[in-house]
Amino acid sequence: MSAPKKVVLAYSGGLDTSIILKWLQTEYGCEVVTFTADLGQGEELEPARKKAEMLGVSKVYIEDLREEFVRDFVFPMFRANALYEGLYLLGTSIARPLISKRLVEIAAAEGADAVAHGATGKGNDQVRFELAAYALNPDIKVIAPWRLWDLTSRTRLLEFAEQNQIPVAKDKRGEAPFSVDANLLHTSSEGKVLENPAEEAPDYVLQRVVPVEQAPNEPEFIEVSFEKGDAVAINGEAMSPATILTKLNEYGGKHGIGVLDLVENRFVGMKSRGVYETPGGTLLLEAHRGIEQITLDSGAGHLKDSIMPRYAELIYNGFWFSPEREMLQALIDKSQEHVTGTVRLKLYKGSARTVARWSDHSLYSEAHVTFEEDAGAYNQEDAKGFIQLNALRLKLLAARNRRLKG
The missing domain is CATH 3.40.50.620 (HUPs)
Structure with a gap:
């Protein structure tokens, strides 16, 4: 060159x-x-x-x-519920x-x-x-x-x-105790005192999340509202994307939520150990999953979950601007058309748990699932034919195997 x-x-x-x-x-x-x-x-x-x-x-x-970071990069990624190797919220990537x-x-x-x-x-x-x-x-x-x-x-x-x-x-x-990378989504700490994965990371590594033992002894409830898969308000107050993530970081950090100690597989071939603090992202993922539970069709949701590991791996490996990531994004964004509503989270001692969710776009039908009288909303006799048709190939397999053994 x-x-x-x-x-x-x-x-x-x-x-x-x-x-x-x-x-x-x-x-x-x-x-x-x-x-x-x-x-x-x-x-x-x-x-x-x-x-x-x-x-x-x-x-x-x-x-x-x-604002551009959260609006155009973080939020599209969270529509996919993206986790690298099932755990990492991709804050550096x-x-x-x-x-x-x-x-x-x-x-x-x-x-x-x-x-x-x-x-x-x-x-x-x-x-x-x-x-x-x-x-x-x-x-x-x-x-x-x-x-x-x-x-x-x-x-x-x-x-x-x-x-x-x-x-x-x-x-x-x-010698610096460890190496740090930070942005609005997370803080990443690697190296030095963290290089031996057999040794527990010391509490002083944590920069934005309090140790869970020091978190408040009383739970806190917050409500996160979504429109088409993106968070738009907290506790009924509309906020910009970056403001929402900043506020969620404050809630999560206060309650000791969002710490991950991970040994991951780097794209270049080696394993590395890092401690990631993603308090706001952890709340956002839980809330987004919560609103999808009532607004996303099962077929769409299961397909979306099946492509998520590939989507997350593309981001981790640096292929954000690749055609395949953009193709997957189009599918993911299509799935979010009705992911609108509000989720209530319970924050307590390192955990964020969905405890309620509601939406005008909900697919949940209490009339169909009730254990009380359903006024004819669901005919339980229909299940017999459904089971028989789905059992047909299993019966044929079992009959073939029994014949060959005999």
Whole structure:
């Protein structure tokens, strides 16, 4: 690859991406533009601007993408009830395509011939960033310094920082206890004290969820309202997508809800252990399942559940912008046309449980399921023929097997 002339860097303002910024300048002699996305990670982002300007960046982009993140990425994913390997709510995975989308758009606006990211060569994020970038611009150059440079240890990174007058936070001079990635959907903690899956994660790893032992001793009830599969209100108050997720995070975190200790299979082939905190997402999933119970037809619901693992795997592996993900999304969105109504959740000591649900679009018929008189709504004699027809092939199989044994 020829040396780039202008690079747009996904920049957090932390040590690693600051070193990458300077490395790009010194390695290629190129102009660097930085892009910092506010996805609700809960950090002050103006210091990132000042740091980038101090390091000689030609232009700094800092954008609040919280509403777009939840509306166009998180909510569509939750319509599918997506869980990777049956457990993981995909908090890191779903953020990467949006960051890549803006990197490519800024590169086009700035006339840049390359984008760069700070993901390592061992993880999934490098795949997610780059697959999304190439899907949106097949001609873009993507620079991944962790796969190119010789700064292969924390010591060498710190030496490079000192040689190039890059400020190093005092706590970065020691071994960090773990690595953290955060956005409005979740906080992910990996590495160091978490690398041995035989050791229980210490409570100090938790950043947005209180340990369940410290959660309130009294339950709390909240109501989440949906329109066409998306949450639109909490306790009757209409809110924007990002505001809803923020509020659900507060409820879930307060009650110790949404902590997952997972050993997962990375796309690149290795297993990794992480602790994920997804309080609002855990409430959202439970509530969405609750409203689907009364509004979604069984055939549609079972088909949707059968494709969910494939859909979740596509997001985890970085294929958000693939045609197959978009095809599955169209099916999922069609299923949500009548997923409208309200769910009441009971929050208590680490659990979120649906205790009531109601909807004008409900398929639930009390007249059909009652144990009392049903006024002719259901003829129980019809079940005999239903059973006989469904038993026919089983009878034929049993007769054949008995004949062969005889």
